[in-house]
Amino acid sequence: MSLDRQTRQAMQLQRQGDLEQANQAWQRILHSHPNHVPALANLASLQARSGHPKRAIKLFRRALKIEPQAPEIWFNLGNLMSQAGDRLEAERSYRKALKLNKDFAPAWNNLGALLRELKRTEDAAKCFHKAIELVPGLVRAHCAYADLMLEQGNLPEALKHFTLARESDPTEPLAYLGLGNVLAENRQYPDAIEAFKGGLALRPGDARFLAPLAELFVLTGQEIHAHTAWQSLLEHNPDSAEAHLNLGRLLYRMRSGSQDVNLAVQHLRRAVKLKPGDLEPRCQLGFTLAELGELGEAGAIARQLLSQYKDSALAYMLEGYIAVQQARIAEGLDAYRKACAIAPQDIDAIGNLCFSSLYADFMSAAEVTELHHEMSGRFSGLATGCTIAERQSRQGRIRVGYLSPDFRAHPVGYFMEPILANHDRHAFEIFAYANVARLDETGQTLAGYCDHFRMCAGLDDETLLNTMREDRLDVLVDLAGYTSNNRVSVVARRGAPVQAIYLGYPGTTGLEQVDFCLGDKALMPEGSESLYSEQAVRLESPFLCFQAQPGTPDVAPLPAAHNGFITFGSCNNYAKVSDRCVQTWARLLDAVPGSRLIIKAQVLADPHTCDLAMQRFTGHGIDAGRIDMRGPTTPLTRFLGTYADIDIALDTLPYCGGTTSCDALWMGVPVVSLAGEHFYQRMGASILSAIHREAWCAGSEDEYIEIAARLAGDLDALARVRANLRAEMRSSPLCDGAGLARELERAYRMMIEDKQ
Template sequence: MAAGRTRHQNGDSRQRRRRITPKATPDSQPPMPSGAKLPAAGEQCLQQALHAHQNGRLDAALRGYLAVLEHSPSHATALANLASIHTRQSRFQEALACYQKALQSGDTTPELWFNHGNLQRRLGQGAEAAQSYARALQLNPRLYPAHCNLARLLLAQNRQAEATTALAAALTRFPEAPELLRLYGDALYHQDDAAAALAVYQKLAALQPDQASTYNALGVAYRASGQLQNAEAAWQRCLVIDAGHVVALTNLGTLYRLQKRHEAALVPLRKAVALQPGDPDCVASLACTLIDIGQISAALALTEPALALRPEHADLLGMHAFALVQQARIAEGQACLAKARRLKPANPVAIGNSLFSSLYSDQLDAPALTRLHQALADSLTDYPHPVSVQEPVGSAAATFKAGDKARPFAQRRVQRQQRPLRIGYLSPDFRAHPIGFFIEPVLQQHDRDRFHVTCYALPHAADSHSERLKSHGHRWRDFEGCNLRRMGETIRQDGIDILVDLAGHTAGGRMDLMACKPAPIQALFLGYPYTSGLAAMDYLIADRHLIPAPLEPLYRERVACLAHSFLCYQAQPGTPEVAALPALTHGHITFGSFNNLPKLSASCLDLWAGVLSAVPDSRLALMASSLADAGTRQRFRRHFIERGITGERIDLLPPVTPLTRFLAEYGRIDIALDPMPFNGGTTTCDALWMGVPVVTLAGQGFMSRMGVSLLNTLQRPEWIAADADGYVGIAAALAADIPRLQHIRSTLRAQMAQSGLCDAAGYTTGLERIYLEMMRI
């Protein structure tokens, strides 16, 4: 299930990163010509000072302007030019005093206000500088540098709307000014208006067809608009013009990574890092790609020295944490993520990574996890959500804005006419992914007379399974290129009664969208094995084995329980037949786990070492993507050796593809060991379907009771342990009874096929009953 993968949205932040740097506008205009009338001696001093200033003899010019001020202490030209010299010689306070005195003289010019604004900007007086630029433009609306500097200042202050207005006005006077167009495109982009930004960048590209940075900006806007092929072409064009454009290399490589084209991604990303080895964004993007292909040690070798140079870079900290988590170094990863959150307190990515990785920890009990989830999820309501839209016609629910706490459900009854109930499923995993597999039977079985279903596909690498899901005929909304506002507006305009999130805090999920409450009733289902922590999430769909009534206080949501298991398993086409019991040919028992490596906590490995000690000559086979990495294999092998288990008893295997080959690998395992505290979901179902019994240890939280749910539904409670000793005992007893293992191997698939785990019709009917009950409360 989705709970088995680590969340990281590094790709999105890289796509938004652009260095579109306009040419610098000078901090001051050339020496101002003489202004107010002076006595002859004063006029002579002024002309000599101007001549010296223009020829770079600043000390002589300074003496001349001071001489002018002896004749006329408030002479604006002398004061302004004296301020200019003070500025060039870093005497900023003296310069500021001169500008202020000149402005008080009444003999002001647009250039004087402009130069005053430049100095104020340099001194960090942003608001005052903006006022000075505005005053300069009132006096001379065609003062081009003032338009540019005002826009840059407003953008730097994150006053995007004001910058957009100012730039639109400037472009009426300078409609083809490249610098203004670039700034205007930036302002529109940062207001999440990618379509408008794209039009501006296209005009800029027509004016500057050989400007590399323009094509990089085009690529970013195309990417944000969901036009991925055009984005790729724009970045490739940028690199034709400038083969060493580091940001375009990084953006192109990140696009390839998000499309699962990892080998292609490595080429531009490695070149970017070679060109700028200290750039934290380049390093983070390359590290993420290396992690995706299991090269964890190589990723850490990049992030560790980069963090030594930039220890306060939040995205780099997040990527370093991602690599640590992939080696099951959860405490170290959590420490990095905590630091990243301090740097970006309400950032959804840092929050999601922190929460999801916390589920792997064997140091946090269930109440501590609940407190952490609620505290961090509440901070999502502090994030600047741009959602404020009207409730669709026909719904009696109140309009919710970003930051609103979920109201008591009894106050949010939805009045609907005699029409099908509108269900929305939100997920980045409508593809060949556990969630894509688990949701398919539901999409196949939904009663279309009573339920109208919309699938909201968050950005993901679509594949043939995506097309198969679309073929089931429900309404499909692709959110590629959509910002938060547009997604929220779409869901509201569709009049969704119940929005069901299938991702939670996993990769690609949008808990920030759920926090905006785009639907009157919201539920968490399938993709996240704990509480969301959100006050805006009304329900968590589970079962009574997962969440017995005494454990409901651990969850912020109201718990809605299915009759059997929370999962419905559907074998995929091409699934191999069950293999013969491997112990018969190997002469020993092989325990195994094909779960993701972060699930293998130190406590879990200690438990499994106990199993191996209890069953002499047995072996343990582990398969995970991170085990493609030699350094990671060495760490895990050393853990067992330190506990008295010789290295040759441990088989550490990289994953195999496609799925049919992966499932065939269960032919090497006699007994599967469920990890703890984070159980397997998909992997447990796969093992059972391939005839392999699974031993699990019952815990407290959702993620620690998935094995309990699956085995009880299968009517195999004898494989559920209440404590570590019981776990070892069950595994040893199974290992000692080869005939029993043979019988299990030959009958388990049929037993599973007839159980509630594979009853798609009954499962979907039960889910629909829950939806109707939600509407009645």
């Protein structure tokens, strides 16, 4: 058989994909014609495709010794040298190919890619341009150049060339991937989603498209679609730690029951198992377990992380969160300060430090205010310069926006319902910005009371601010402050010309961009102005309105009547049970012989935390048999049933209860509170004043004990209080939603006038 015929036969086998037969055919040719360049080059290509790059390089070099003027062979050698990491030899090979054929577009493109790896970006860009000039439809060159432009922040140029790449070849996945990345970077989220979907249609199950698509769905508040995307990624790649981590995080955010919670934890544990050395999966698992009250395991994770990552703000925040939940406030604040030192602009670290300082019985009210001033200073320079001019030039309803992560089954959601239901919709246009993953039944009810209800979970600050600006708000009322899932960075950038803090955060924000703090006369007495960076607005009505939730049980008989002893109780967040609070309660138990104390909190389901809590009381000489530690119960009807076992509710100090005090009173249980100087120390005073029970509010620990002991000493009087308290409360200003709505509307008008 002639050499030409053998060559044609080998080429045909290679084109048909019969690589083994083609390999043998080229070998036969070389056996008889060892200097046959096409055989050497093609055999080299087959060796490279078969995973034998060293053999391929050797064959290409043999071919070039025979035929050094072959640009294709220099090009292929350059590709192999680049893959092998020998960049200098790769560059030499590409340049040799281009010297022999200056119009060799793929060589210009691959040289550009190599130069980009070598950080010679200007030369790389010239190479890509040359490739495109030679072959305008060369998709790889368009994509490579566009990707370089994206890296350099030149979004218009990147968008142009990724678009050209897609137009040149609508079946090229890289074009869709790059286009999606550019559009996402440019905050054109709907278009970016469509681009990634286009790539996914070409490459089903490809993580390069599914992962950013899921993230964009979260960013645009489409959590259900994000859930589907992460699940799809796991179906194609069950060992994707990224997918397990994000799906676990998402499931926990979207949780509607214990099944979602358990599944979230399973995914997070799987992510940790797949990436045992990574910080983020372990931190996320730790935070999730801590929020579920499983502080023992969460604490072990925190200690492990801090032994490995001594400069991790996230690890310190986990340690701080656990310490605060166990009422180890000084340790928690210390951990949060370390986190803030490592990450000075981290909003979560700043917020956790500020919020947790409210629990500190070793800090004065002035010191807490000073801390808020200090930390809020880190947001300086973010204001956008909104002014009142827009309001002056526009007629019509006053536009009020409420911003909250708690438009859901949450105390803030419950307290907002009577306000939203009673707003004068002829005079006020109501906007709600709900930083929630999905609407529950409460959220749906609240949405029905608003003119505009915007889901903003996942939206970045700039997008949310643009939404607020387009809504042309007159007043923005932040209902979160530094509590969980807040958007304080949006408030700091000023979403409205008039901004106020209200309801969800019991005190000052320290932010110069927040103009007013809404409270009442009992919360913010005359002379307390120095404790607020905001101007105090004192409502004539109580600062909140209580309304009972459906299914609330009836008031139970006085437990002391059949127990033969008084039972004090607290259902507050355990972090509020400060050392000063424990000491005061221990003194009260000594003052009322035979009395018992129920403490109910989510974290007390954790055995280790429960032991620590008990030690705090036994350390004051209180017998453990007199303390009844109880974990959480759901639903609300079962939780409220706890008050059937409590004769007198004890408010925490210095940080008072709000919702828990209202719940106790509604269940016929008197609440003893201690009034301090600041907002968070006076919520009990406000609530008791609203129902005309100021006599239950003390000015000192001694008086607190005297009031509680006096109530405990008259069971007949306690029984009468229990029988009548709900009716008294129902007819009091504390349950007047219409009155509170009118007061807030008066305040909003005043605030606008004041800013003018």
